[in-house]
Amino acid sequence: MTKAAPMEEDWARDSSDDDGDPSMPAFRLHAVTEALLADLDPTATATQEDGRSVDRRRREFGRRRGKLPQEGPAAATGSTPLVGGDSVALGPGFAAMARPPRRPRGRVSLDVQDYLDQREQDEENRGENERPRLELEVEAIPRAHNDGEHNNGMRSLECGGGQQRPAGELGSLNTSIPERPMRRVVISRSRRAGGSPKTSSTPPQSQRPGTVAAVVTTPEKQPVPATTTRHRRIIIRGVSYRILRKLGRGGSGRVYEVMAPDTRTWAFKAIPLAALDDVAKRQIQNEVALLQSLRSTDRVAALHDWCVDEAKNAVHIIMELGQIDLEHVIRDHLEREPRLDPVFVGHYWRETLRCVAALHAHGIVHADIKPANFVSMGGVLKIVDFGVAHGLPDDTAHLYLENPAGTPSYMAPETLRALREQRQQASPTRQRCDRVVRFGTPADVWSLGCVLHLMVYGASPFAHVRGLAARVLAIADDGGVPVEAGGQGLGGVPVPEALRRTVEACLDRDPGRRPTAAGLLAGRADGMVATEAAARSDDDGGSVMGRDRVNVVGRAIGDVLEGMATRPVPRTVLDTWVREALDEVGLS
Numbered sequence: 001m002t003k004a005a006p007m008e009e010d011w012a013r014d015s016s017d018d019d020g021d022p023s024m025p026a027f028r029l030h031a032v033t034e035a036l037l038a039d040l041d042p043t044a045t046a047t048q049e050d051g052r053s054v055d056r057r058r059r060e061f062g063r064r065r066g067k068l069p070q071e072g073p074a075a076a077t078g079s080t081p082l083v084g085g086d087s088v089a090l091g092p093g094f095a096a097m098a099r100p101p102r103r104p105r106g107r108v109s110l111d112v113q114d115y116l117d118q119r120e121q122d123e124e125n126r127g128e129n130e131r132p133r134l135e136l137e138v139e140a141i142p143r144a145h146n147d148g149e150h151n152n153g154m155r156s157l158e159c160g161g162g163q164q165r166p167a168g169e170l171g172s173l174n175t176s177i178p179e180r181p182m183r184r185v186v187i188s189r190s191r192r193a194g195g196s197p198k199t200s201s202t203p204p205q206s207q208r209p210g211t212v213a214a215v216v217t218t219p220e221k222q223p224v225p226a227t228t229t230r231h232r233r234i235i236i237r238g239v240s241y242r243i244l245r246k247l248g249r250g251g252s253g254r255v256y257e258v259m260a261p262d263t264r265t266w267a268f269k270a271i272p273l274a275a276l277d278d279v280a281k282r283q284i285q286n287e288v289a290l291l292q293s294l295r296s297t298d299r300v301a302a303l304h305d306w307c308v309d310e311a312k313n314a315v316h317i318i319m320e321l322g323q324i325d326l327e328h329v330i331r332d333h334l335e336r337e338p339r340l341d342p343v344f345v346g347h348y349w350r351e352t353l354r355c356v357a358a359l360h361a362h363g364i365v366h367a368d369i370k371p372a373n374f375v376s377m378g379g380v381l382k383i384v385d386f387g388v389a390h391g392l393p394d395d396t397a398h399l400y401l402e403n404p405a406g407t408p409s410y411m412a413p414e415t416l417r418a419l420r421e422q423r424q425q426a427s428p429t430r431q432r433c434d435r436v437v438r439f440g441t442p443a444d445v446w447s448l449g450c451v452l453h454l455m456v457y458g459a460s461p462f463a464h465v466r467g468l469a470a471r472v473l474a475i476a477d478d479g480g481v482p483v484e485a486g487g488q489g490l491g492g493v494p495v496p497e498a499l500r501r502t503v504e505a506c507l508d509r510d511p512g513r514r515p516t517a518a519g520l521l522a523g524r525a526d527g528m529v530a531t532e533a534a535a536r537s538d539d540d541g542g543s544v545m546g547r548d549r550v551n552v553v554g555r556a557i558g559d560v561l562e563g564m565a566t567r568p569v570p571r572t573v574l575d576t577w578v579r580e581a582l583d584e585v586g587l588s
């Protein structure tokens with residue numbers, strides 16, 4: 001059976017992929033990996049390499065001037081264009097880490113440059129069979145959990161043929177995962193050098209040294225994959241989608257906007273399997289299964305199609321396309337007007353509540369609620385990313401998870417505490433069944449409270465705590481210190497009492513005392529916690545907006561008009577907006 005390495009795909013070769021993503025939780029970086037990365041001294045390596053390159057070039061010039069004898073077959077063989085890069089590999093300790101030879105700086109005439117490039121390439125080609133294959137071995141970082149026991153060791157993934165698996169067969173992927181998994185990462189030269197490959201002279205993938213194809217251990221011809229990507233296209237089960245742009249990137253994969261032959265646009269999520277262990281693969285299987293079961297739920301991005309592409313060793317998902325995620329909505333809003341805006345907060349608070357209530361009604365805990373996982377679709381928010389979501393067994397409020405996950409700043413204290421205990425208990429001899437965590441719908445409500453806090457105060461509740469470890473500790477602190485919501489919101493705007501109480505109720509350290517999403521929606525029209533104080537102070541019987549009714553109505557109508565001006569709004573959505581605006585001020 002052919003050992004397949006992850007393929008470098010055309011659509012994935014997007015230089016913008018490499019930029020830092022603030023929504024990517026650094027938490028997922030295993031501590032050991034962090035330490036190893038900290039050990040790297042790329043400057044030193046580069047200096048040595050530069051030194052070697054300079055020597056080599058000096059010798060070369062000498063030879064050209066006839067001062068030194070020619071050596072090696074490379075000089076005699078004709079030219080081989082320098083394209084792609086060698087498969088570099090770093091063993092443990094990264095002793096072998098080498099940067100690609102640098103081009104000489106300064107004024108070098110073109111022919112000399114070409115000659116040097118060719119020379120370097122020849123040297124590399126000559127050494128190809130002599131050098132052991134260099135590989136980067138890093139700690140495997142399974143998606144969405146940071147599991148000490150399962151991150152060590154070497155991992156290899158075998159998968160046969162280039163056929164797509166029909167839906168439902170993800171679990172039957174032929175994988176071979178030894179006890180101590182370790183991810184094998186091959187870095188092509190173009191990536192390491194931080195540039196994109198030459199487009200003009202790029203040979204087919206199979207000829208390019210240094211692309212991942214070059215490290216497939218068997219020199220057999222690769223089968224033609226059922227899913228192909230030429231000219232930024234992806235073919236999924238016979239349907240060819242044109243890739244239009246990248247929408248986002250998360251811990252598990254990248255999301256692109258694609259267009260089907262009938263010109264309908266969709267979101268395409270590509271989840272590479274190569275970096276995942278068995279547990280993470282089960283999570284993806286779980287994500288797809290949940291998306292399938294939630295097809296009829298109007299608050300979830302609908303699954304359109306999916307497949308496992310073994311040739312690319314990835315799961316490909318086609319789903320309903322959203323225009324923008326809530327993280328960007330909030331960021332744009334705060335940039336435009338860094339002041340607490342009760343209309344804005346009220347609208348998106350109810351939208352997020354509705355999404356989460358819909359999931360909980362289906363007995364599902366999302367487990368990774370954060371602004372980036374709400375996407376606006378036709379004027380309403382829907383939830384994406386069910387990678388770590390779980391169905392609750394029967395009618396119980398909690399389930400037991402081996403691998404609780406999420407984004408630390410939005411994770412509930414009980415989950416973080418359990419994770420900490422897991423880690424303290426973890427030892428190579430312990431059984432996996434020891435490491436389970438009680439987890440339930442209140443954890444999602446905590447995360448919702450964090451989203452609300454962000455909208456009201458401009459930051460998540462523990463954002464002021466510097467450093468991830470310290471922040472995790474602060475959130476998990478069970479010293480009984482309640483989270484207090486301040487009286488002044490963003491821009492010094494006074495926070496309405498009900499809004500403040502709602503933040504505090506959702507961020508109650510005791511999961512049992514938190515309100516439920518459905519309960520909040522069923523209570524007041526604005527989805528806020530009903531409090532006596534709020535009821536007394538608000539002359540409309542409890543609406544948080546009561547005191548500034550006229551102003552709020554005006555702004556709500558302004559928002560509706562603004563929304564209509566920027567994009568086509570279906571009548572049903574418009575009706576919803578108007579109803580909500582009226583609800584907000586108690587006029588419905």
Ligand SMILES: Nc1ncnc2c1ncn2[C@@H]1O[C@H](COP(=O)(O)OP(=O)(O)OP(=O)(O)O)[C@@H](O)[C@H]1O
Nearest residue numbers: 248249250251252253255267321322325372384385
């Ligand atoms: N259906 C969609 N329509 C539009 N954009 C989307 C869609 N799904 C995802 N995105 C964008 O892609 C980003 C990453 O998607 P997603 O959260 O599914 O990836 P992930 O790898 O599972 O992320 P995470 O690290 O949160 O687990 C989202 O934050 C969002 O901006």
